[in-house]
Every structure is written in C-alpha cells, then in structure tokens.
Amino acid sequence: MYGWLWRHLPGPWPVRLVETLALVVGVVALLFYVVFPAADPHLPFNDVTVNTPTTISPAPTTGPTTATSPAPATSAAP
Amino acid sequence: MSDPPVEAPDDDLIPYASGDVAPRRHRRGSRVLDVIALVLRTTGELAMTLGVVILLFVVYELYFTGIATQRAQHHLEQQFAQDIRAHRPPVSAPGSPVPELGSGIAVMYAPRLGSSWKFVVVEGTGTDQLAKGPGHWDYPPDLARALGLVGPTAPPSAQKPLPDGSVPSAYPGDVGNFVVSGHRTTHSHPFYDADKFQPGDAIVVETTTTWYVYKVTGQQSVLPSDVAVTYPVPDQPGAVPTQKLITLTTCNPRYSASHRLVISGVLAYQQPLSAGNPAALTTGEA
Numbered sequence: 001m002y003g004w005l006w007r008h009l010p011g012p013w014p015v016r017l018v019e020t021l022a023l024v025v026g027v028v029a030l031l032f033y034v035v036f037p038a039a040d041p042h043l044p045f046n047d048v049t050v051n052t053p054t055t056i057s058p059a060p061t062t063g064p065t066t067a068t069s070p071a072p073a074t075s076a077a078p
Numbered sequence: 079m080s081d082p083p084v085e086a087p088d089d090d091l092i093p094y095a096s097g098d099v100a101p102r103r104h105r106r107g108s109r110v111l112d113v114i115a116l117v118l119r120t121t122g123e124l125a126m127t128l129g130v131v132i133l134l135f136v137v138y139e140l141y142f143t144g145i146a147t148q149r150a151q152h153h154l155e156q157q158f159a160q161d162i163r164a165h166r167p168p169v170s171a172p173g174s175p176v177p178e179l180g181s182g183i184a185v186m187y188a189p190r191l192g193s194s195w196k197f198v199v200v201e202g203t204g205t206d207q208l209a210k211g212p213g214h215w216d217y218p219p220d221l222a223r224a225l226g227l228v229g230p231t232a233p234p235s236a237q238k239p240l241p242d243g244s245v246p247s248a249y250p251g252d253v254g255n256f257v258v259s260g261h262r263t264t265h266s267h268p269f270y271d272a273d274k275f276q277p278g279d280a281i282v283v284e285t286t287t288t289w290y291v292y293k294v295t296g297q298q299s300v301l302p303s304d305v306a307v308t309y310p311v312p313d314q315p316g317a318v319p320t321q322k323l324i325t326l327t328t329c330n331p332r333y334s335a336s337h338r339l340v341i342s343g344v345l346a347y348q349q350p351l352s353a354g355n356p357a358a359l360t361t362g363e364a
Binding site (some may be wrong): 028032046047050 | 119120123124131134135139143174203204210215231241259260261262263264265266269300302303304305307308327329332334335338340
C-alpha cells in the first residue's frame with residue numbers, strides 16, 4: 001500500500017517526501033476535524049449525566065452508596 | 079582437438095549473468111505466492127495504520143477536545159463579565175427569558191480542585207453544550223411530568239419549561255436541586271478530580287448578581303440509570319423541595335462509563351457580588 005503510494009508519487013525523492021508529509025498532514029486534519037468529532041459523541045466515557053433511561057419508576061432504587069446520602073434530611077433507600 | 083566446454087556459462091548456477099532483465103527462477107505457483115504476500119503486507123500496513131489512528135484518537139480525546147473547550151470557556155467568560163457589567167439579572171430572576179442552550183448561566187469555582195479551577199456553567203447537558211463546559215441539567219419532558227414539575231400542580235420552585243418541554247433543574251441559589259454535569263477526562267475535563275471533594279468543601283457559584291457558597295455533604299458512585307440523584311429532593315420523586323441543593327455528576331471511574339460519580343452539597347450562605355469575593359474562595363471551606 002505505502003510502497004505503491006511511494007512509487008506513484010511524481011518527482012524525485014525529496015519531492016516525494018514533501019508530498020508524503022503533505023498527505024499525512026491532510027489525513028490527520030481530516031481525522032481531527034471531521035472523523036473524530038463525529039465519533040466523539042458515541043464514546044461511553046463521555047456520558048456524564050444520570051439519565052440513561054428516559055422513564056422512571058415511582059420508587060427508583062439507588063445504586064451502591066459509598067458515602068453519605070445526597071441530602072442530609074433524607075437517606076438512601078438501602 | 080576440441081576445447082573442453084569449461085567456458086560455457088552455466089545458467090543454473092549464474093542466473094543473472096546472461097543479461098536477461100529478470101531471472102526466470104520462479105516455479106509454478108509463484109504468482110499465487112506473490113498475491114498472498116501482497117495481501118499479507120497490505121493487511122499488516124492497514125493494521126498498523128489503524129493502530130496509529132486509534133492512538134491519534136486518544137490524543138484527540140484527551141488533549142485536542144480541550145482546546146475547543148478552552149476557547150469556548152474564554153468566550154463565555156468574556157460574555158459573563160459583560161453581563162455582570164450590564165447588570166443583567168440572573169437567569170432564574172422572575173421575568174428573565176429562558177436561557178438558550180449553551181449560554182453561560184453561572185461561573186463555578188471549586189478550591190478543592192485547584193485555586194485556578196474556574197468554569198462557566200452552560201445551559202443544557204447535550205453533547206454540544208458539554209463540549210463548552212459543565213452543563214446545567216434539564217429534566218427531560220417525560221421525567222419532568224413524572225416528577226410533577228409541569229402543569230398546574232407544579233411546585234412554585236419548579237422552573238419554566240424550555241421550548242422542547244424539558245424543565246431545568248434549579249438555578250443557583252434556588253430551592254431545589256442545582257444539577258451540573260461535566261466531563262471527567264475529555265473536553266478540558268472539568269471534573270477530573272471530582273472524587274477529591276471532601277464533606278465541608280466549598281463549591282462557589284457566581285451569578286450576575288450573587289455569590290452562592292455550597293457546602294459539599296458527600297459523594298457517591300451510582301449506576302448510570304440512577305436519575306434519582308437529580309430530583310429536586312433526591313430519591314424522593316414528587317416531593318416538594320425546601321432545601322437549596324447542588325449536585326455534580328460525571329462519569330466514574332475515569333475513562334469509563336460504568337458508573338457516575340455524584341457530588342452532593344447544600345447552600346451554606348450567599349452574598350451579593352458587591353460584597354466582594356466570599357472567604358470560601360480562598361479558604362476552600364464553606
């Protein structure tokens with residue numbers, strides 16, 4: 001693949017080197033400005049809210065509590 | 079008298095000597111081998127390329143996304159300073175228009191996370207808003223209805239619904255739960271160190287008129303589905319709130335989405351901007 005590309009770039013080798021660098025820069029720019037931003041929202045570690053389900057049950061169960069309850073006046077269910 | 083045939087070149091032993099362009103040594107099936115070699119080589123090159131792309135993606139997520147967030151924060155800070163100079167009432171003031179998604183609603187300081195830790199909180203927690211900074215959480219329409227935050231029975235503390243039917247959680251200083259979500263590891267990772275919060279720590283929130291100093295009461299790790307921590311009265315759907323709470327949510331552990339880290343706090347005191355910086359900004363304690 002890269003050998004084929006190198007053979008098909010025009011010019012002597014210093015010119016090919018510059019052309020290759022230009023191609024690399026172009027591809028990286030495409031990745032950073034188009035491809036990666038499009039993939040970003042689908043990453044799980046970017047989920048920061050607690051609204052995974054859109055419906056709630058009347059008496060939701062809380063997850064594992066490791067510290068104090070959120071509100072001093074209330075206590076977590078378990 | 080015949081010369082011995084010692085001078086005759088042996089094609090088998092000196093294959094390149096005859097001046098042919100290409101030696102014809104290939105046996106049958108060599109074309110197949112060529113194709114296999116080509117496929118293997120190309121597969122290897124593609125695999126290495128994919129590896130480089132994935133590494134670049136890591137660089138993008140961890141560093142590059144922060145550049146855009148910093149730029150957005152800089153712009154939001156300038157806008158917020160302008161709002162203060164223009165004496166614009168805070169978004170929760172009666173008669174204030176519903177804030178646009180992505181607009182700055184308050185500035186948050188958390189001395190525990192560093193003396194320079196400062197983020198403008200934006201309205202909304204969609205992808206676009208969270209890319210700008212920590213986002214103020216709105217109850218989705220279904221949840222808002224289930225919690226009784228819309229309609230004639232809504233408690234006075236309930237916020238006005240947004241155009242899409244979602245209802246904002248409490249704004250800074252309001253009765254109810256001021257819920258802010260932020261990134262843990264990407265987009266300038268505002269809540270990277272959120273697990274370091276200790277009970278008694280101050281979370282200081284500045285609106286265009288007032289300083290609000292919240293006191294951290296605890297932290298917990300919950301499942302991503304545990305929306306109950308955001309309720310006006312956490313874990314009690316439909317209960318009418320009387321306290322002024324703050325809740326920060328982010329993903330937990332870092333680089334994972336298996337849980338959510340939840341920081342809870344309650345309003346300790348407030349003072350007008352004209353009274354100067356609250357002591358909690360420097361002491362870090364509410």
